[in-house]
Amino acid sequence: MNDSDHILLAHGGGGQLTAELIRDVILPALGGQDPAALTDSAELCLPAGRVCLTTDTYVVEPLEFPGGDIGTLAVCGTVNDLAVAGAEPVALSMGLVLTEGLEIAVLRRVLASAGDAARAAGVAVVTGDTKVVERTGEPGMIVNTAGVGAMRPGATLGFGRVAAGDAVILSGPLGQHALAVMCCRKGLTVAADLKSDCAPLNAPAAALIDALGGDLRWMRDPTRAGLAGVLADLSAAAGRNVEVRQTAIPADPTAVAAAEILGLDLLSAANEGKLVAVVAAGAADRAVGVLRGFAVAADAAVIGAVGETSDLPLVEMLTRAGGRRVIQMPYGEDLPRIC
Amino acid sequence: MNDSDHILLAHGGGGQLTAELIRDVILPALGGQDPAALTDSAELCLPAGRVCLTTDTYVVEPLEFPGGDIGTLAVCGTVNDLAVAGAEPVALSMGLVLTEGLEIAVLRRVLASAGDAARAAGVAVVTGDTKVVERTGEPGMIVNTAGVGAMRPGATLGFGRVAAGDAVILSGPLGQHALAVMCCRKGLTVAADLKSDCAPLNAPAAALIDALGGDLRWMRDPTRAGLAGVLADLSAAAGRNVEVRQTAIPADPTAVAAAEILGLDLLSAANEGKLVAVVAAGAADRAVGVLRGFAVAADAAVIGAVGETSDLPLVEMLTRAGGRRVIQMPYGEDLPRIC
Numbered sequence: 001m002n003d004s005d006h007i008l009l010a011h012g013g014g015g016q017l018t019a020e021l022i023r024d025v026i027l028p029a030l031g032g033q034d035p036a037a038l039t040d041s042a043e044l045c046l047p048a049g050r051v052c053l054t055t056d057t058y059v060v061e062p063l064e065f066p067g068g069d070i071g072t073l074a075v076c077g078t079v080n081d082l083a084v085a086g087a088e089p090v091a092l093s094m095g096l097v098l099t100e101g102l103e104i105a106v107l108r109r110v111l112a113s114a115g116d117a118a119r120a121a122g123v124a125v126v127t128g129d130t131k132v133v134e135r136t137g138e139p140g141m142i143v144n145t146a147g148v149g150a151m152r153p154g155a156t157l158g159f160g161r162v163a164a165g166d167a168v169i170l171s172g173p174l175g176q177h178a179l180a181v182m183c184c185r186k187g188l189t190v191a192a193d194l195k196s197d198c199a200p201l202n203a204p205a206a207a208l209i210d211a212l213g214g215d216l217r218w219m220r221d222p223t224r225a226g227l228a229g230v231l232a233d234l235s236a237a238a239g240r241n242v243e244v245r246q247t248a249i250p251a252d253p254t255a256v257a258a259a260e261i262l263g264l265d266l267l268s269a270a271n272e273g274k275l276v277a278v279v280a281a282g283a284a285d286r287a288v289g290v291l292r293g294f295a296v297a298a299d300a301a302v303i304g305a306v307g308e309t310s311d312l313p314l315v316e317m318l319t320r321a322g323g324r325r326v327i328q329m330p331y332g333e334d335l336p337r338i339c
Numbered sequence: 340m341n342d343s344d345h346i347l348l349a350h351g352g353g354g355q356l357t358a359e360l361i362r363d364v365i366l367p368a369l370g371g372q373d374p375a376a377l378t379d380s381a382e383l384c385l386p387a388g389r390v391c392l393t394t395d396t397y398v399v400e401p402l403e404f405p406g407g408d409i410g411t412l413a414v415c416g417t418v419n420d421l422a423v424a425g426a427e428p429v430a431l432s433m434g435l436v437l438t439e440g441l442e443i444a445v446l447r448r449v450l451a452s453a454g455d456a457a458r459a460a461g462v463a464v465v466t467g468d469t470k471v472v473e474r475t476g477e478p479g480m481i482v483n484t485a486g487v488g489a490m491r492p493g494a495t496l497g498f499g500r501v502a503a504g505d506a507v508i509l510s511g512p513l514g515q516h517a518l519a520v521m522c523c524r525k526g527l528t529v530a531a532d533l534k535s536d537c538a539p540l541n542a543p544a545a546a547l548i549d550a551l552g553g554d555l556r557w558m559r560d561p562t563r564a565g566l567a568g569v570l571a572d573l574s575a576a577a578g579r580n581v582e583v584r585q586t587a588i589p590a591d592p593t594a595v596a597a598a599e600i601l602g603l604d605l606l607s608a609a610n611e612g613k614l615v616a617v618v619a620a621g622a623a624d625r626a627v628g629v630l631r632g633f634a635v636a637a638d639a640a641v642i643g644a645v646g647e648t649s650d651l652p653l654v655e656m657l658t659r660a661g662g663r664r665v666i667q668m669p670y671g672e673d674l675p676r677i678c
Contacts, residue, residue, distance in 0.1 A: 008671065009671070010670065011671065012671075012675065013563060013671035013674075013675075014563025014564035014568055014669075015563075015568060015607070015668055015669035015670050015671050016667075016668045016669065016670045016671070017670055017671040018563075018564075019668070040393060040420050040424070040559075041392065041393035041420050041421060041424040041426070042391065042392050042393070043389055043390070043391055043424075044389075044390045044391070044392055046385075050382055050384075051382070051383045051385050051390070052380050052381065052382055052383070053381050053383055053430055053432055053465060053466055053487055054379060054380035054381070054432065054466055055433070055434045055466055055467065055468050055483065055485055056434065057434035057435070057468050057470050057481075057483055058470075059436060059470045059472050081379050081380050082380060085379070085380040085382075087380070091392055093393065093394035093485045095394045095396035095485075096396070097396050097398060097436075097481055126392060127394055129395045129396050131396050131397075131398045131676075132675065133398050133481075133675070134675060134676075136475040136476035137475035137476075142396075142481065144396055144434045144485075146392075146394055146432045146434075146483075146485030148390070148487060151382065220379075223353065224352060224353025224354075224357075225352065225353035225354045225357075229353055229354060268354070270353075329354055329355045329358065330352065330353075330354035330355065331349065331352075331354050331355045331356055332347065332348070332349020332351075332354050332355070332356040335352075336348045336352075336471065336472070337472060337473070
């Protein structure tokens with residue numbers, strides 16, 4: 001390894017310094033056992049059948065926050081996109097864009113977190129790419145992960161399968177990720193014990209698919225645009241009204257307090273370890289029971305139901321006070337660089 | 340579409356404005372025919388067999404340069420990584436990171452180029468992600484593409500199959516991409532007719548695999564770190580000396596002149612539409628013939644040969660003047676943001 005303890009532009013040149021960075025910093029954290037890991041491309045062993053591809057780029061600031069960092073996030077976010085699509089994550093790619101001047105110690109910590117998250121999810125980071133760009137502001141990094149998964153044989157998810165009377169289930173309280181990042185960024189100590197919910201959801205998602213079969217209609221993780229965005233998408237794509245009860249939505253008192261202080265709406269705040277599932281009414285209790293068997297979904301609850309078809313489908317929330325509030329797709333988020 | 344003709348932070352919020360950007364700007368260029376394109380994840384149809392995954396993030400500046408733009412580059416670069424691994428590209432993901440203030444007209448042009456390049460390569464962009472970051476310098480964009488390919492049945496490529504006497508083939512002249520970008524960045528008009536070689540190579544790579552079978556040992560595209568980087572990797576990984584002849588290396592006179600003016604070494608300059616192939620000696624003429632059947636490889640030539648095994652394997656070039664020069668892996672590149 002070069003003597004420098006900061007990233008240089010030359011680390012991105014594709015030459016000797018890039019090779020040393022990959023060998024000494026990246027592979028030990030991510031590829032450990034496999035010396036062929038993180039080459040230009042990787043051959044995968046996939047079971048015969050349907051395959052799922054997804055990608056996300058992560059631009060969160062700060063890079064490290066209570067409950068995780070950009071490495072945890074990049075692995076969990078992509079694992080979760082596969083999981084809610086009904087796929088078992090098999091392999092991830094990781095593209096790093098580092099800013100000149102980034103401390104290599106920070107890079108090591110972030111990659112260690114990514115490696116830990118990948119092992120926790122049972123998925124391998126098999127190929128990657130590293131670029132370095134000139135510093136114009138604070139040094140930082142951007143991480144892209146793409147993921148390949150094998151569709152679980154029993155998974156038949158889709159908006160088209162959502163029917164009137166189906167139950168809407170949320171796996172836990174809202175807003176912990178967005179608020180942990182915002183409080184960290186703003187230096188708010190009032191919510192010092194608030195942690196991002198960043199976690200892989202492939203185990204509970206797989207359990208739900210296996211336990212419910214055709215009674216599981218559709219899943220999605222409420223990341224950017226939050227629960228409001230997911231329900232608005234569901235309602236629009238299924239062409240049906242959706243009704244949720246405010247009192248039924250699991251709540252984290254610290255996140256609620258932090259949202260009030262910051263003037264943010266928990267319904268549209270980003271989560272990184274939650275899923276929304278639509279299931280047949282008769283399977284709702286079973287689904288909640290399955291989810292509660294996992295620590296990451298211990299507070300799972302039925303929060304509402306799907307209604308009839310409509311030309312102008314609406315999402316409505318029965319409020320605590322007994323009123324009705326229309327839940328809309330947020331216009332744009334107030335919170336840049338949250339994931 | 341919003342009235343704004345520039346990217347706003349809110350375009351990355353995951354809400355209504357993001358949905359409009361995807362529907363009005365991104366899908367028409369990339370997903371055209373398929374309304375399900377560019378959702379969070381996509382199901383793929385892959386033939387049974389081995390699968391290849393690759394990724395690259397593109398940070399080139401300027402975004403548009405003679406012969407292409409970051410969209411062309413992002414598609415061709417990832418298609419080519421699959422092609423030289425012996426895979427037929429099936430699907431790409433595309434992760435965009437846009438800087439606040441980017442002109443939407445620029446984004447449209449770049450995505451149109453990406454769509455054109457994908458159609459030219461016969462590959463679909465099936466899923467994507469869009470983030471927006473605050474502006475700290477010039478507005479710009481970063482593009483990640485990951486690619487999934489199906490390994491061609493006849494492809495058995497690997498360093499381990501490289502043998503003494505094998506021929507080293509280069510598909511065309513060096514440095515056109517790096518020098519077109521550099522001349523554009525520096526405003527050099529001396530090389531006004533110099534264009535990036537950015538092009539998909541999956542057709543010639545597939546033809547080579549099919550025509551040569553086991554006589555095709557290994558392929559690689561000489562991008563960052565150029566031919567020097569590829570030959571140094573080949574020599575080190577195969578544990579063999581490699582010898583190339585300077586007079587045999589195809590040359591583009593404009594690129595040669597531009598390299599001289601800028602003081603750059605063509606051997607380590609990046610290419611985006613070239614491949615290096617190692618083939619059995621007896622198959623060399625056939626390989627060159629196959630490659631020359633494609634416009635992108637019309638100047639293909641045998642440039643050298645693989646030598647004996649060595650504990651300290653070296654790449655040497657017989658120079659035009661009759662001398663010998665050792666070709667090393669470049670330390671770091673002099674040229675940031677070239678791809």
